[in-house]
Amino acid sequence: MIIGKVSGAMHSTINHTFYDERKTLVVDKLNPDGSLTGDYLIAIDTVGAGAGETVLVIDEGNSARQIVKEDNAPIRSIIIGIIDEVYVKI
Amino acid sequence: MIIGKVSGAMHSTINHTFYDERKTLVVDKLNPDGSLTGDYLIAIDTVGAGAGETVLVIDEGNSARQIVKEDNAPIRSIIIGIIDEVYVKI
Amino acid sequence: MIIGKVSGAMHSTINHTFYDERKTLVVDKLNPDGSLTGDYLIAIDTVGAGAGETVLVIDEGNSARQIVKEDNAPIRSIIIGIIDEVYVKI
Amino acid sequence: MIIGKVSGAMHSTINHTFYDERKTLVVDKLNPDGSLTGDYLIAIDTVGAGAGETVLVIDEGNSARQIVKEDNAPIRSIIIGIIDEVYVKI
Amino acid sequence: MIIGKVSGAMHSTINHTFYDERKTLVVDKLNPDGSLTGDYLIAIDTVGAGAGETVLVIDEGNSARQIVKEDNAPIRSIIIGIIDEVYVKI
Numbered sequence: 001m002i003i004g005k006v007s008g009a010m011h012s013t014i015n016h017t018f019y020d021e022r023k024t025l026v027v028d029k030l031n032p033d034g035s036l037t038g039d040y041l042i043a044i045d046t047v048g049a050g051a052g053e054t055v056l057v058i059d060e061g062n063s064a065r066q067i068v069k070e071d072n073a074p075i076r077s078i079i080i081g082i083i084d085e086v087y088v089k090i
Numbered sequence: 091m092i093i094g095k096v097s098g099a100m101h102s103t104i105n106h107t108f109y110d111e112r113k114t115l116v117v118d119k120l121n122p123d124g125s126l127t128g129d130y131l132i133a134i135d136t137v138g139a140g141a142g143e144t145v146l147v148i149d150e151g152n153s154a155r156q157i158v159k160e161d162n163a164p165i166r167s168i169i170i171g172i173i174d175e176v177y178v179k180i
Numbered sequence: 181m182i183i184g185k186v187s188g189a190m191h192s193t194i195n196h197t198f199y200d201e202r203k204t205l206v207v208d209k210l211n212p213d214g215s216l217t218g219d220y221l222i223a224i225d226t227v228g229a230g231a232g233e234t235v236l237v238i239d240e241g242n243s244a245r246q247i248v249k250e251d252n253a254p255i256r257s258i259i260i261g262i263i264d265e266v267y268v269k270i
Numbered sequence: 271m272i273i274g275k276v277s278g279a280m281h282s283t284i285n286h287t288f289y290d291e292r293k294t295l296v297v298d299k300l301n302p303d304g305s306l307t308g309d310y311l312i313a314i315d316t317v318g319a320g321a322g323e324t325v326l327v328i329d330e331g332n333s334a335r336q337i338v339k340e341d342n343a344p345i346r347s348i349i350i351g352i353i354d355e356v357y358v359k360i
Numbered sequence: 361m362i363i364g365k366v367s368g369a370m371h372s373t374i375n376h377t378f379y380d381e382r383k384t385l386v387v388d389k390l391n392p393d394g395s396l397t398g399d400y401l402i403a404i405d406t407v408g409a410g411a412g413e414t415v416l417v418i419d420e421g422n423s424a425r426q427i428v429k430e431d432n433a434p435i436r437s438i439i440i441g442i443i444d445e446v447y448v449k450i
Contacts, residue, residue, distance in 0.1 A: 001204075001222040001257055003190070008122055008178035010093070012146060014137050015171030016157060019146070024091075026122045026178060032188055032206045032220055040122055042091040042146060047194050051179070056192060056199070056222060060241040061150040063254035067196060074153035074170050077091050080254050081195030088188035088206060089231070098302055098358035100273070102326060104317050105351030106337060109326070116302045116358060130302055132271040132326060141359070151330040164333035164350050167271050181384075181402040181437050183370070212368055212386045212400055227374050236372060236379070236402060240421040243434035247376060260434050261375030268368035268386060269411070278392055278448035280363070282416060284407050285441030286427060289416070294361075296392045296448060310392055312361040312416060321449070331420040344423035344440050347361050 003030045003083060004057045006049050010042060018073050025049065027057055027079065032088050043077040044068065056081035093120045093173060094147045096139050100132060108163050115139065117147055117169065122178050133167040134158065146171035183210045183263060184237045186229050190222060198253050205229065207237055207259065212268050223257040224248065236261035273300045273353060274327045276319050280312060288343050295319065297327055297349065302358050313347040314338065326351035363390045363443060364417045366409050370402060378433050385409065387417055387439065392448050403437040404428065416441035 004027035012019065023045045029037040034054075041059060046067055049055050057079055058064065064078040065071060098116035102109065113135045119127040124144075131149060136157055139145050147169055148154065154168040155161060188206035192199065203225045209217040214234075221239060226247055229235050237259055238244065244258040245251060278296035282289065293315045299307040304324075311329060316337055319325050327349055328334065334348040335341060368386035372379065383405045389397040394414075401419060406427055409415050417439055418424065424438040425431060 001255070002220075003222060008176060010146070010173055010176045012171040012173050015146065016137070019171055024146075026176060028122075032208075040092075042093060047196070056190070056195065056204075058254050058256055060254075060256045061152050062241050062245075063256060065152075066252045067254050072156045074148050074150075074157050074168070075091070076148055076150045076153060078254070081192040081199055083190055083192050086188060086190045086206060098356060100326070100353050100356045102351040102353050105326065106317070109351055114326075116356060118302075130272075132273060151332050162336045164328050164330075164337050164348070165271070166328055166330045166333060181435070182400075183402060212388075227376070236370070236375065236384075238434050238436055240434075240436045242421050242425075243436060246432045247434050258434070261372040261379055263370050263372050266368060266370045266386060278446060280416070280443050280446045282441040282443050285416065286407070289441055294416075296446060298392075310362075312363060331422050335422075342426045344418050344420075344427050344438070345361070346418055346420045346423060 001056055001058045004028060004055050005030050006051050006053050006055060016074055027055060032086055041077045043079050044075055045079045047079055047082055049079050049082055054083040055079045056083055091146055091148045094118060094145050095120050096141050096143050096145060106164055122176055131167045133169050134165055135169045137169055137172055139169050139172055144173040145169045146173055181236055181238045184208060184235050185210050186231050186233050186235060196254055212266055221257045223259050224255055225259045227259055227262055229259050229262055234263040235259045236263055271326055271328045274298060274325050275300050276321050276323050276325060286344055297325060302356055311347045313349050314345055315349045317349055317352055319349050319352055324353040325349045326353055361416055361418045364388060364415050365390050366411050366413050366415060376434055392446055401437045403439050404435060405439045407439055407442055409439050409442055414443040415439045416443055
């Protein structure tokens with residue numbers, strides 16, 4: 001799993017029906033110190049994450065399908081938590 | 091999932107039969123701001139994407155097989171939407 | 181599998197219920213000589229790893245779900261051992 | 271899926287029995303413009319690809335196992351087509 | 361699949377029981393010309409590979425579990441052959 005920051009959202013009209021009503025967010029990947037890695041993911045939100053929030057993201061299809069409870073969903077990346085704090089060098 | 095831009099197509103005569111009638115596109119990976127990452131994928135199109143269009147791509151075999159409805163298809167990367175807008179820093 | 185070093189932990193209040201009671205650690209990826217690769221993972225701990233310890237990490241959903249014994253767990257990265265020694269150029 | 275170029279082959283005597291009679295090729299990954307990415311894969315050939323040919327490669331275990339029709343095969347990377355042409359900027 | 365060179369081994373006392381009696385090796389990833397890529401894997405050995413040997417490695421959980429014949433094994437990377445020769449530009 002990785003740490004990310006919600007930096008935006010995307011919108012599509014023509015898409016697989018699974019995405020019709022989904023909140024589809026742009027998530028920038030972060031290093032543990034909060035700096036940007038330069039990489040990103042498009043992820044489905046299931047925890048009510050908003051812009052600027054630091055989130056826990058999992059990038060694995062089977063995990064994502066379990067969460068949305070659709071065995072046939074074409075999905076791989078999903079937000080599974082809003083991170084309150086990252087303690088580095090505990 | 092990632093954002094991509096359709097930049098071309100490929101053609102093969104000798105291939106696995108699954109690819110016989112498929113529209114097989116070259117998709118350049120984009121950053122959320124629309125710049126090129128320098129990486130790309132060869133992806134099957136299922137939404138009618140054309141050259142120059144910005145698309146949502148998923149790179150996971152199980153997702154791709156669900157969409158083409160063939161449990162045995164040798165496929166991993168598939169276009170699942172045409173992106174109208176990406177809002178960064180919402 | 182890869183070698184990592186536990187460098188911190190993260191805390192979330194709003195998350196998928198699977199993560200409610202989990203010890204969720206920041207693991208920096210190491211080269212075999214012990215230097216940092218610059219990459220990291222957020223991993224669940226199942227062996228009692230503490231800060232500063234060198235650990236064996238697996239980044240695969242099916243492996244992780246077997247260990248936590250929950251078929252539906254949204255998890256991909258898990259610590260599976262505490263490494264005593266790495267012998268390079270044996 | 272990705273574009274590759276067959277640049278060599280490898281030979282092993284001691285190996286998993288699945289590889290006993292297999293044509294195991296070195297495939298350099300290509301950019302869509304035909305330049306080398308600097309990365310490569312070792313892939314099984316199933317379409318009769320020869321040295322110097324441009325090929326379509328899939329790097330996913332379930333796809334590869336379907337093609338060789340062995341549910342238990344330890345395989346991930348497989349050549350699924352010989353590419354005649356890549357049209358960039360169509 | 362990729363080419364690697366066995367450069368070491370690791371030892372752990374506290375680990376998942378699957379690793380109790382396993383030969384767990386450090387494998388440096390090689391380019392086809394034999395140079396180091398700078399990356400590595402920790403892999404289980406099943407073919408009797410020793411230090412300095414060039415090996416064929418597969419990094420996929422389902423393949424690895426088939427080879428060790430344990431459906432629940434937490435494993436992803438496994439050595440499947442000892443490479444005698446790599447012919448580049450055949």
